[in-house]
Amino acid sequence: MDLKALAAKNPEHWKKAAAIRALTLDAVAAANSGHSGMAMGMADVATVLFEKHMKFDAAAPNWPDRDRFILSAGHGSMLLYALLHLTGYADMTLDEIKNFRQWGAKTAGHPEYGHASGIETTTGPLGQGIANSVGFAIAEEILRATYGKKIQNHNTYVIAGDGCLMEGISQEAIGLAGRHELGQLIVLWDDNNITIDGTVELSDRTDQLQRFKASGWHVQAIDGHDPIAIDEALTAARKSKKPSMIACKTHIALGHAAQDTSKGHGALTDAAQLADAKAAYGWPYGAFEIPADVKAAWEAIGARGSAERAEWDSRFSGLSASKQAQFNRAFAAEAPKKLAAAIRKIKKDAAETKPKLATRSASEKTLQAVNPVMPETVGGSADLTGSNNTKTADMGIFDPENRAGRYIYYGIREHGMAAAMNGMALHGGIRPYGGTFMCFTDYARGAMRLSALMGVPTVYVMTHDSIGLGEDGPTHQPVEHLAISRATPNTLVFRPADITETAEAWEVALSQPSTPTVMALSRQGVPAVRHEYKSANLSARGAYVLAEAEGKRQAILMATGTEVSLALEARDLLQAEGIGTRVVSMPCMELFAQQDDAYRKRILPGGAVRVAVEAAVRMGWDQWLLGERGRESKAGFVGMTGFGASAPADRLYEEFGITAEAVVRKVKSLL
Amino acid sequence: MDLKALAAKNPEHWKKAAAIRALTLDAVAAANSGHSGMAMGMADVATVLFEKHMKFDAAAPNWPDRDRFILSAGHGSMLLYALLHLTGYADMTLDEIKNFRQWGAKTAGHPEYGHASGIETTTGPLGQGIANSVGFAIAEEILRATYGKKIQNHNTYVIAGDGCLMEGISQEAIGLAGRHELGQLIVLWDDNNITIDGTVELSDRTDQLQRFKASGWHVQAIDGHDPIAIDEALTAARKSKKPSMIACKTHIALGHAAQDTSKGHGALTDAAQLADAKAAYGWPYGAFEIPADVKAAWEAIGARGSAERAEWDSRFSGLSASKQAQFNRAFAAEAPKKLAAAIRKIKKDAAETKPKLATRSASEKTLQAVNPVMPETVGGSADLTGSNNTKTADMGIFDPENRAGRYIYYGIREHGMAAAMNGMALHGGIRPYGGTFMCFTDYARGAMRLSALMGVPTVYVMTHDSIGLGEDGPTHQPVEHLAISRATPNTLVFRPADITETAEAWEVALSQPSTPTVMALSRQGVPAVRHEYKSANLSARGAYVLAEAEGKRQAILMATGTEVSLALEARDLLQAEGIGTRVVSMPCMELFAQQDDAYRKRILPGGAVRVAVEAAVRMGWDQWLLGERGRESKAGFVGMTGFGASAPADRLYEEFGITAEAVVRKVKSLL
Incomplete structure (x- = not known):
């Protein structure tokens, strides 16, 4: 040159x-x-x-x-x-x-x-x-x-x-x-x-x-x-x-x-x-x-x-006050006041109807209520729209003919979707969420880590969150992916148990200014575990007592997502044998870890046997089983130790020993 | 139609x-x-x-x-x-x-x-x-x-x-x-x-x-x-x-x-x-x-x-006995007998010279000895050859002009590299290894999981394994990636402390018939921590006592990789204060978990205070800190709680509080 x-x-x-x-x-x-x-x-x-x-x-x-x-x-x-x-x-x-x-x-x-x-x-x-x-x-x-x-x-x-x-x-x-x-x-x-x-x-x-x-x-x-x-x-x-x-x-x-x-x-x-x-x-x-x-x-x-x-400033000032407010609120990543009411309504309905639903469907129901009151949400899926339940009515499909469309068909591009969502959140004015199967966290990881590192509130809708997806087999069954997301700093990992917790999880996720959320949602249906309406967002504290022990508390069962109802079943069996058993639902470990000592101690007091149930690897659970006043000799885990398999979901739960009976046996072996 | x-x-x-x-x-x-x-x-x-x-x-x-x-x-x-x-x-x-x-x-x-x-x-x-x-x-x-x-x-x-x-x-x-x-x-x-x-x-x-x-x-x-x-x-x-x-x-x-x-x-x-x-x-x-x-x-x-x-069979029979044996051995994924001798020689030399080396350089030295005796190895890197230290003399570069070349410039394609390595291992006759930065596990995850699920012994050479890489900053500094690989079933995660452990780790990795290995290697130099030659592969047991407590054993320090030498420093400080301190090097948690109770108890007896040191998140450590006869009140961790930062490595260790002094303070606070 x-x-x-x-x-x-x-x-x-x-x-x-x-x-x-x-x-x-x-x-x-x-x-x-x-x-x-x-x-x-x-x-x-x-x-x-x-x-x-x-x-x-x-x-x-x-x-x-x-x-x-x-x-x-x-x-x-x-x-x-x-x-x-x-x-x-x-x-x-x-x-x-x-x-x-x-x-x-x-x-x-x-x-x-x-x-x-x-x-x-x-x-x-x-x-x-x-x-x-x-x-x-x-x-x-x-x-x-x-x-x-x-x-x-x-x-x-x-x-x-x-x-x-x-x-x-x-x-x-x-x-x-x-x-x-x-x-x-x-x-x-x-x-x-x-x-x-x-x-x-x-x-x-x-x-x-x-x-x-x-x-x-x-x-x-x-x-x-x-x-x-x-x-x-x-x-x-x-x-x-x-x-x-x-x-x-x-x-x-x-x-x-x-x-x-x-x-x-x-x-x-x-x-x-x-x-x-x-x-x-x-x-x-x-x-x-x-x-x-x-x-x-x-x-x-x-x-x-x-x-x-300066001209732009003056044009902006010319917008209606409500338009300006909406614009500024969205760019500030603030949730609208209407969000809380929408969530409460879902919870009230759920307390009445106690629906048996896959949590992915619960998520869809939540989005149906949320999307109309949060015009800044933009949803999408990496070619699994019907499986991730991410699309709600009236969003419109984004494409060159409809630039106002709020739903994006990302195609089979998990990584590109995650990075594009980060881009939308960084641009401002948009709150993006997008779905794929939980297992394909693997494909999106590079961008998911950056959501956390940058502090942008991207929401990852990860359905088919365990062996509970059944026949598609181990390539599609996450076992280590909850641990992967939980190991990542500045990331909220929610695994809600039913529609009430799912709605609460969404409320937390959509209120974050600078933290991404992973929503681990089930393919399979689960009974409602929250039967009583409470206005407070219990999931926002990460873990809470879902069912109290009757009589002397001898055991505490901890569970997330689809295994919460299984823990409740186990509790029934244990209580029937006179073993006082508390069930703690733990939809978000990270939020629970942020609670003060007094709250954590209230939820996880010492003394009782502790058994955690989650259809995933144990890594991450020892903090709650052995730590927080726990003891090795009185703690057990019911979950996965390796990869899954291809078979109907119920059979897999049986074969991998994730059942209420297994939980009962584990508790009794520790008493 | x-x-x-x-x-x-x-x-x-x-x-x-x-x-x-x-x-x-x-x-x-x-x-x-x-x-x-x-x-x-x-x-x-x-x-x-x-x-x-x-x-x-x-x-x-x-x-x-x-x-x-x-x-x-x-x-x-x-x-x-x-x-x-x-x-x-x-x-x-x-x-x-x-x-x-x-x-x-x-x-x-x-x-x-x-x-x-x-x-x-x-x-x-x-x-x-x-x-x-x-x-x-x-x-x-x-x-x-x-x-x-x-x-x-x-x-x-x-x-x-x-x-x-x-x-x-x-x-x-x-x-x-x-x-x-x-x-x-x-x-x-x-x-x-x-x-x-x-x-x-x-x-x-x-x-x-x-x-x-x-x-x-x-x-x-x-x-x-x-x-x-x-x-x-x-x-x-x-x-x-x-x-x-x-x-x-x-x-x-x-x-x-x-x-x-x-x-x-x-x-x-x-x-x-x-x-x-x-x-x-x-x-x-x-x-x-x-x-x-x-x-x-x-x-x-x-x-x-x-x-x-049948014609092929007869052509194959026409090969020399040694060619046939080499072919069959490579297709059976069996290590050659010469491997053990090559590893022992490295260990002997290291015991004499006690070199201060980055473990990525130790890995290169190992490969220099291994590649000539294992003609089935094919190395490569995702455009970080000089950083991953994956290329050794006389491998030749694979390309259309040199099909016998055993080194592949994969380009900036971590995922494609990992999947191609799986393909080579699946084909048979080849034992592939390839490098990138540890943080880019994120990019290769989809294929790394499949190595584990399929049971193919692909070796991932992941250098720059912590904040110790320094100025490149948090996008390049793994903190959760050890946990990610450790959470994955059927995966050996080695984080060797010096050249001896690095050679031992390679010996284990190259002897696996059906398990992939992640080698987490440092950018920065570390002193040799193994000063005495032992023919046995201590790393193959996952963890071992590197330095015994003098006097009454009051503390056990556990560490991996670059933090082992830091644990040894801490031990010196503690012993100087009369606090008997054992140092356990734990290059591979998975292998340690596979040892029998008696061995594990020998390495991690109850009673003493336990502190683990690793420049990464705590997840995965509670198993050894709180479990295995450990107790919450007597256990501590010195490591990372969030993402890293851009600065020279020494400064980062200081600022994030991963120092011998911090370990000493932690031990003393628990005694």
């Missing part, structure tokens, strides 16, 4: 891009770790994007109608931090840049949502950003249809690398975006032909343009160091009614000795090479030094959207 | 295909559950494949050079069971077909590897089969290069559905197969345009031919009910030097009232409709009745390969 010629051709552009490159080199050198090459390679593209296309106002980073910029190739975090600093985001100070990758800094190794304004999502695990972006774009379409294009009408821009495009999740995102003609979504592919192991050809020879085109995308290929070409391509992409992919041919670590090598992907910290690279840029400034004129030019870019934002 | 015309055009073919359809209808009706439509739609394709192309001998189902048939769309299991029964596989009796989806039957809801001959892999979770098939095809290429084409030269055939192709993992598989020009791999896509939620167009409009072509595949599109077209397409595919995809346009549930509908995907059990469908086929037979001439025709197909198989 003849950098001098490049600089001479577009000198003003060049300086702005060089500022990104220099800050990247300096920050990585100071941290002695990080990824230099991507930011250096994509600096031209990012500069043109921010200068000429991005609608944003650095002084109002939360402007709901801003364009979203998603750095899917999150290891290039310095690109984002440099842009935010240069354009004048108040919280991205030069000190933050200097503290790149240090304890307490906003400038984490990979962009962490919530650390600083302008970080729209957490990226790093490759492919997540591009899949989030589909959710951002869907959210924008739905809100545009809902509030009008004067209130919502923005683009979602993504920078994705080769790694993002090799990850399978990208195909799910590409297919979904193509199907729904998400024309405001624009992906800039950093086509640098380098991965960590070497050239891309070592592992892939996919023609990416042809691949995106096959899924209905508008595609272009440009020189990613030519600002004119970048500008023209972005203009064309914005005009296209299809989602757009622009292949930007770039040189990783442009201008550095490591240019075009896999070494250039990593931390370029050699002082002499760093100085050489800066010299090649014609950048005679010291470490972290940005000349005033360049900074001023960048700050002007950061302020470019200020008038437009 | 004019079935009569179809039948008239190819009457012999029609009857054979009708037998599959009839058995499918009968079995699903008897089970009152299952998936009828796929088997009915793809019966023609499968019939032509088995009749005219598949190299197999039903009397010798384990013939190592047989063609492999993989039903990636595993819900269509009756297609496979019908084929196996009709062609005369001894263990697929008519009774098994009649017991479809019942307890103890070989005919599980989805094909389960190990249940019956001819089930080459477990499918059901969509996309796994097509991704396994890439591993099968790679294994075949490597073995062909190793043993010659007279010993290995077979095709891998896959039937995949729309669901398989929508799952992201399929893109990883397609990209990998295209890159490596796996010309013996042939995918038959059941292009029926139906998913559970409705038509494919609801969620996808991808041009699949263009998509496969973009990754270097040979593609064809045919009428999947025309046996001539099917035959010609298979012939062309077999000739192609590229992997082949044949789009077979079919009608789901052909001939049934539910044909071409999503209802047809499920269980078609209505008696009248069933009778009508059979009538439409011209199939006047009773339930499960196969007329003798049709059964005979199918059995002739099953015996067609018998002469070829």
Whole structure:
């Protein structure tokens, strides 16, 4: 590359891009770790994007109608931090840049949502950003249809690398975006032909343009160091009614000795090479030094959207008070007041009718009541709508003909669905939930962890939650998946026992501002276990006494979900033998763990034999069986010790020994 | 569809295909559950494949050079069971077909590897089969290069559905197969345009031919009910030097009232409709009745390969005794005798030199010794070769120019890698291992679970196993992933403390016939903790006393991996205060749990305070802290309670309070 010629051709552009490159080199050198090459390679593209296309106002980073910029190739975090600093985001100070990758800094190794304004999502695990972006774009379409294009009408821009495009999740995102003609979504592919192991050809020879085109995308290929070409391509992409992919041919670590090598992907910290690279840029400034004129030019870019934002504010003020309130409430992820009443009504009805229902059906009934009072919910399923019971009347189907549709057929794409839901939640204004079989937590894990890490209240509707699904067999029967979700920090895992607990679980889930929920729901029918109406949300405390011991309390049975009714049966048998038995329903361990000592002690006093029943592995239960005043010699577990099998559900419960009789035997063996 | 015309055009073919359809209808009706439509739609394709192309001998189902048939769309299991029964596989009796989806039957809801001959892999979770098939095809290429084409030269055939192709993992598989020009791999896509939620167009409009072509595949599109077209397409595919995809346009549930509908995907059990469908086929037979001439025709197909198989036997006998032994040993997944010596040598050297090493480097050193004595190992990494330390000298790189290469650049495809490794292990003759960061267990989970469920000894080399990876931050720092793998049945999770334990862990992993292993390895260096050479593999017992208490034993510290040296430091501090402290290293909880009571009691006697140290969440530890003679009042845990952060590793250990001093404080607070 003849950098001098490049600089001479577009000198003003060049300086702005060089500022990104220099800050990247300096920050990585100071941290002695990080990824230099991507930011250096994509600096031209990012500069043109921010200068000429991005609608944003650095002084109002939360402007709901801003364009979203998603750095899917999150290891290039310095690109984002440099842009935010240069354009004048108040919280991205030069000190933050200097503290790149240090304890307490906003400038984490990979962009962490919530650390600083302008970080729209957490990226790093490759492919997540591009899949989030589909959710951002869907959210924008739905809100545009809902509030009008004067209130919502923005683009979602993504920078994705080769790694993002090799990850399978990208195909799910590409297919979904193509199907729904998400024309405001624009992906800039950093086509640098380098991965960590070497050239891309070592592992892939996919023609990416042809691949995106096959899924209905508008595609272009440009020189990613030519600002004119970048500008023209972005203009064309914005005009296209299809989602757009622009292949930007770039040189990783442009201008550095490591240019075009896999070494250039990593931390370029050699002082002499760093100085050489800066010299090649014609950048005679010291470490972290940005000349005033360049900074001023960048700050002007950061302020470019200020008038437009002010106009938006005034348009927004023109909305009716109720529309404004709805918009603000949804963006604040606050549940409406009507939610509590809707839930109470379900509970009242349930106390009267005591329906025998699969909890997935209970969930559907709950959603039927909730969706009309929470217009911000957007439901969906990974091609299991009728099984997950996620669709309720009057939601409408989201597609290019019905942008106001609130139900999404995600296709057989659990991971893409989860990441898209995260994107919707991050965009704001939408509260997403989506379903698949509990076992396919495995497929969605990458995005489910990020819900928890980012603190977004995505709701995962995971039906067919145990061997109780029967004949489909062990590939479809979760045994370790409750433990998997419970092991994940900042995640509520609900396994409700009946319709009352299901409604209560939904109330908690839909009231979370920053915690995702996994709803583990049954395929098979279960009797109502809560016969008496109580206005209080008992499930919100995680565990509670469902049935008290008669006579001296000798045993405490703990159970979740479909095994709660089995624990009640066991209690009947034990009480008939004069063994006083309490049943504790424990729909959410995490919430129970958050209760104060006094409450926990009230529910799980010492002394009695404890037996837990759950059609899953024991991991996670010892905390309640052996801890919390429990003792090994007086504790037992009735559940699964290995994988399930294919047979009718009742037979499986018998064969795997998860029965009321087994619980009784276990209790008696411990007394 | 004019079935009569179809039948008239190819009457012999029609009857054979009708037998599959009839058995499918009968079995699903008897089970009152299952998936009828796929088997009915793809019966023609499968019939032509088995009749005219598949190299197999039903009397010798384990013939190592047989063609492999993989039903990636595993819900269509009756297609496979019908084929196996009709062609005369001894263990697929008519009774098994009649017991479809019942307890103890070989005919599980989805094909389960190990249940019956001819089930080459477990499918059901969509996309796994097509991704396994890439591993099968790679294994075949490597073995062909190793043993010659007279010993290995077979095709891998896959039937995949729309669901398989929508799952992201399929893109990883397609990209990998295209890159490596796996010309013996042939995918038959059941292009029926139906998913559970409705038509494919609801969620996808991808041009699949263009998509496969973009990754270097040979593609064809045919009428999947025309046996001539099917035959010609298979012939062309077999000739192609590229992997082949044949789009077979079919009608789901052909001939049934539910044909071409999503209802047809499920269980078609209505008696009248069933009778009508059979009538439409011209199939006047009773339930499960196969007329003798049709059964005979199918059995002739099953015996067609018998002469070829006998010739193969004689060619195999012509190999040198040592080649035969190597081949048989590798197919039996038996470790060579030399393995033990290689491991002992590493341990001896380590006892002398006591190297400070990251356990990922210790793993590399082990592989350097192991790979030369185990020619069946095939290593790789999901684009983190230099970080996972999975590549050793003289392996060679697998690619079209070097089919004998034993190292695979999988690209940024964790899920595809894991599934391909399963495919290699299932093929036989290969013992695969592959690396990524521990945190990306999340991406590979779907396939990792199947390793465990199928019982194949895939080894997952998961480096960067804690906050100890430092600056890359919480997206890359596993905290729940040890718990996730430990919660999974039939999985060994090793977290070795130093080079000696790492070598021992590899010895165990490479000796497993039917259990996968997760190796959790550190990025950061750790001191050697085993200073004395012992020939016995202490890690094989899961946990052992690394340092005994001096004086009265008041405390037992338990730790894994990088925290073992920290426990030793804590012990020094405690002993200096006169607090007798034992350190138990616990590299593999699963193996420790398998030891007898006496051994476990010897390692974890009652009485002393117990503190466990692991830079991860507590889940899974209560079994050893509170159980096994432990008590809540005398047990503590030093580890993580939430996600990590971006900073240098030492700082993170300090900030998250995982230090020798914290362990000392915890012990003293419990005494």
